[in-house]
Amino acid sequence: MHIQFLGTSAGRPTKSRNVTSAAFVHSEPSNGFWLFDAGEGTQQQMFGTKLKLNKLDKIFISHLHGDHIYGLPGLLSSRSYFDGAGPLVMYGPPGLRAFIDGVFLHSGTYLEYELTITEIGPGVIMDDGQYKVTANELVHRLPSYGYRIEESEQSGHLDLEQLRRRGVEPGPEYGKLKRGENVILPSGELIRSTDVVGPPIPGRIVTILGDTCPCDNAVELAKNADLLVHEATFESGMEEKALAYGHSTVRQAAQIAAKAGAKQLALTHFSSRYDDEAVAELIADGQQLFPNMLAAYDYLEVPVPRTSV
Known part of the structure; x- marks a missing residue:
């Protein structure tokens, strides 16, 4: 299991970062993956990975700002050209269905597979026996959701x-x-x-948050997570601007991770004002509050290992 980042820039792409998208890759049993957000150019970004659209079976959208959804129409359309592309389920806030239906209606797009769009509210939105996904509202200018993925515990090792x-x-x-x-x-x-048979092996927890100001729901979704993915649009000292735009600073993200007891924090959604050198400085500052922190960049893979028992 790992997260692969396909876009890590906020608002608009830069020369080195595309806009927001991340793949949750679960190698067992289907060798498939889920997509979290799909900013413009997401399917193009996938050409630099091993990800194939016929292995995609779920998409989770945090909110309806363009840098998180403008890549959806093309990606969904292209998936029809992949052999073996089965049914696809997409989750997201109210308005997602109208967006997709409108684009497809006026562009004459027809899909060769079944697409189910589920508009969500707070609570458990899916549980297939292997993974349970819980959604909850965050604090942003549009309704924005964070997602908590909980893996079922595994049988212990044979002696x-x-x-x-x-x-x-x-x-x-x-x-x-x-x-x-x-x-x-x-x-x-x-x-x-x-x-x-040894004791059960605890399931892993991955939390992926949409755009948000610091809030209690972010802490709850990230509680004891093995990996927390959190936005970090601005540097410390810009809390007032972050609040005005519905975002967080690096230090605020670190505080959320610490309060939640997360094991690892991956920061993404960096403002285009920061180049790679500046991002490294932001991370060094945030690590004073939460040492096990890293800056995501496009194509980075972050493994989520099992807890030893």
Whole structure:
């Protein structure tokens, strides 16, 4: 599991940064990915990655500002040309359906796959047994949402040495034991799953926030997250301007991560006024409050490792 950033600039693209988009890549079981926001040029950015549109099955939109959605019409249309592109579900705030329907109506666009658009409110918006996604409102000039992705806990590791000693050969019995089922050997010996399977492995938590001022819902969505992706449009000292435009400074993002108990913070959505050198200085400043912080840049991949047990 990892996050790959496709655009990390705020408002408009620069020579080195495209506007907002990030892919949540989950290699199991489908080797697929989800997209969070799709600013102008997102599908073009994907040519520099291993991501393929026929592996995309969900899109989550934070809000309807152009730098987060103007790439959607072209991306959705192009997906029709990919073999094996199955149904696609898109989540976002009210107004998303009208935007897509209007563009497709007036451009004569027809999709070769089923597209479902779900306009969301606060709460759990999906749970497929492997991942649960919770959305909540943030504070911005338009209705803006953050998303919390929670992975289900995984079965513990098999005690292979004990199984070998007890004469259990690799095969279907291993799967049964992993699923919590007991196994009776041909000799009549009972192998209890609880004796040979370790404790469950906690699921990972990834929080991806849309544009926002600091708020309680941001902290709640990011609580104990393994990775928090937070906007950082402005530098410290520009809190008044950040508030006026519905954004956050680097230090404010660091404070949210610290309050939430997040393990790692990836900052994105940097104002075009900052070049790479300036961004590095902003990060150094923010690390005084939250050391495990990094600046996202286009094509960066941030892994989300499992917690050791």
